[in-house]
Amino acid sequence: MREYLLVVFCTAAVTYLLVGPVRKFAIIAGAMPPVRARDVHREPTPRLGGIAMFGGLCAGLLVADHLTNLSRVFSDNSSDIKALLSGVGIMWVIGVLDDKWGVDALVKLGGQMIAAGVMVYQGITVITIPVPGVGSVSLSPTLGMVISVALVVVMVNAVNFIDGLDGLAGGMVCIAGMAFFLYSYRLWYGYSISEAAPAVLFSALLIGMCLGFLPHNLHPARIFMGDSGSMMLGLMLAVAAISVTGRVDPDLITAQTGGSQTATTHILVPIYIPLLLPLAVIALPLADLLLAVVRRTWAGRSPFAADKQHLHHRLLEIGHSHSRAVLIMYFWAALIAFGTVAFSVTNTGRTVVLACAGFCLIGIVVLLLPWFRPKAPAAVQAIVPPRYRRGSSGRRRPVRTAHRVRPAELGESASGEPGLGGETVESALGELSAADREILRGSGATALGGRGGERH
Structure with missing residues (x-):
């Protein structure tokens, strides 16, 4: 655990220190688009924050490679590390170009698919679908690649869609990374399932990148991560999900839990219900993505056309302040993500369900508070x-x-x-x-x- 914490700290520190110079560079380079009607901020703010995050990622990998235990993860999973860097590199370049000059939506989608395809081709792919009581159902190479590319593209755009308020995307991805870290760490060190080792490292890097960038991005933001940051975070989130799902045999966990099918079912909740954990940790951005596509298509517009009807915009409309709207999104993301992880680590889910229900009630009350404010005569x-x-x-x-x-x-x-x-x-x-x-x-x-x- 100490080595992972060191990786998180180094990644966060390098990211934090790089944001200042990157911000000056973005201003000089003119990566400060004018304020649009759908934007919440009122002053032009530099983008290209993804450059600092990419630097933090490289620093974290360099540190991990020189640590005693994590160096073995590198040697045993070198192909995964190379695949991650190649996919992140392509996605990062596309994002930088979009932040500076703007890239057409379809061109950007094609670039996302290329980045995902290059990464999947090098080995980060869904090979099997684990089903409790049945075992691992093998997928054909073609089907596995298609599912993996689709998962990456969906994750990337889901994170990109919620990057609309100061600190929102970085905070929610950080929460998702923490949930992945806890789950994969338990599989790796609790049940000695080595297939989960890359996911632990990827999650630690993801947490460090977000923690280092958030102090500069909280309201009022001094810099935006831009597409260079949001698409990179979405890809890393997808990589962490793929590294766990499709590589862990449920029968291995059944053996580790003493043959208890009930215990195995709870532990595998984040895996065998169509990738429940990766979907749970970004349930809100995914819901926002689906609603936006349906809304725009129904209105006869392109699904990629921007509007001001996202979930975070609606929170502002009903009366929440900028900071409170972000905290509400944090709350629901953490409740869904950590509730799923908690359900997977207990043999009886009744306590977890009751606790989540109580927190849901509190969240609903806070969410609806503006509706009950007294109105002036x-x-x-x-x-x-x-x-x-x-x-x-x-x-x-x-x-x-x-x-x-x-x-x-x-x-x-x-x-x-x-x-x-x-x-x-x-x-x-x-x-x-x-x-x-x-x-x-x-x-x-x-x-x-x-x-x-x-x-x-």
Whole structure:
């Protein structure tokens, strides 16, 4: 465990230290696209954060190669390491080109398939599908390659789709990497299943890359990972999944658990239910990906056309702040990922199910909190200028000035703008009690957002 922690630390440290120079390079190179209508940030922010993450990955592999125990993992799985570097390298180059000049969606999809194909051709592929009680069902080489390439492409685009809020993609992939690490580490060191060894190393590298980049990417972000980072993270997540699934025989675990089929079933939940663990750890981005494809296709647009209807955008619309929306996504990702892992390490899943149900209830309450916020009376909304009202995001803008409202002003507009005249105010005042109306009509009433009124 100490060697893996050292790999995580070195990968994170190198990534963190490289972000500063990479950010300056991105600004000089002009990798700062203008803010689009669907973007959440309001100022141009440099991309190319994937360059720093790639540097951290190489540093982590170099350190692991010189450690006592991990060096044996290198020697026994050298083909997997080479396949990982070749696939990540191609994906990284495509991402850098897209961050700087922009790449057509279909061209980018083709590049993703090429990167996945090169990696799969070198050996990182689904060879078998484990089925408890039956054993490993062998796949033909062609079918195994097709499934592996499809898994990589889906993972890459799922991670790319959630890269819409500061710190969201990096944090969720980090959670997924931790879940993979715990599961594969238990298979490798708990049950001596050597086939899981590469997944432990790949997960540790993934965690380090995310931890090193997140301090620069949390709201407000100083730099974005861009496609060079998000596609690389998606590919590594897929590699970790393939390294575990398709290479672990369920009969081996049955022997290690004393022949208990019930225990084996719980342990293999992340494997034999169509790659449940890799799907569980990115369940939210996968759901977002599927919903986006259906939504855009139904509207007659390209599935790759960008919009502002992703899950994280909807969280902002119902009233959550930027940071809270990210934390909510973290919460659900961790609940699904670690709940799946916890279910696989216990012989009785009742406790895990009850705990997950309790956490789900808490998450739903937090998710729906903005719907239960009290709303200001219509009369108050009518005399507050539009620029200071509660917007669709549910957040109030800062109050700059205040002025005294006189009865004559109520006949025009409290903001001095057309459309908020006497009829609107009078109809709104009718909803208040007589005492409240007198307060608003009196010389002591105050309206927010006035232009140039006296300060208190």
